[in-house]
């Protein structure tokens with residue numbers, strides 16, 4: 575079966591193009607959405623320094639410059655879908671997105687990961703432009719957890735209410751939610767106040783904001799990547815099966831890394847072929863075609 579990974583990055587975690595393609599082949603991944611990551615130097619923890627190209631290249635636009643995405647695309651055009659999300663604080667952000675689309679054929683807007691609220695007017699402007707260009711937007715949502723006054727915390731985009739506000743404010747834009755502040759809300763518990771990741775196993779309680787938003791907003795999709803996505807389903811496999819069944823048209827396989835944990839888990843769920851086709855490639859393809 576064809577497999578598309580809708581979330582990964584160039585030169586990420588020690589991978590150059592050769593290693594990357596070998597990893598995709600080993601995991602039967604035919605295509606990857608290759609996303610940039612632009613933000614201010616002061617936005618991100620320097621624990622990322624050895625995992626992103628920016629520190630080595632001396633990039634001034636953020637940890638993963640779009641130029642690295644282009645480089646991969648030019649060397650292996652069949653294997654990659656180009657994604658680009660300019661830092662919305664750049665005064666020319668919308669024009670940069672437009673240029674990436676027109677000149678380089680960028681098809682998605684991601685990864686949006688900046689230390690600012692997603693419903694800031696600069697972000698809304700960018701999201702609306704992405705909607706006009708029919709580029710689905712990949713969001714990294716991660717709220718502060720624990721004692722907020724204790725010191726520097728990693729956070730990106732705001733909280734689950736911020737997400738709801740942008741879904742309402744930009745109905746023409748398709749959003750793919752990702753990261754701890756998105757997936758922790760699969761369950762109607764209070765875990766999101768204290769933790770980024772749920773214990774595995776732990777029962778998913780009814781009333782989670784995430785299923786609620788997915789039911790309510792046709793423009794919200796799931797990017798299943800990383801530990802946050804995988805753990806959200808792994809914590810309660812019975813619920814996981816119901817969740818994928820209900821949202822089979824809005825759920826996309828993704829990694830944000832080079833491991834096999836998502837595929838390994840899907841195998842244990844014994845899902846019907848029709849659903850597997852949707853989550854492994856058909857939904858991703860539809861986001862770039864039918865959505866137009």
Ligand SMILES: [Zn+2]
Pocket residue numbers: 685687713714752753830
């Ligand atoms: Zn992310």
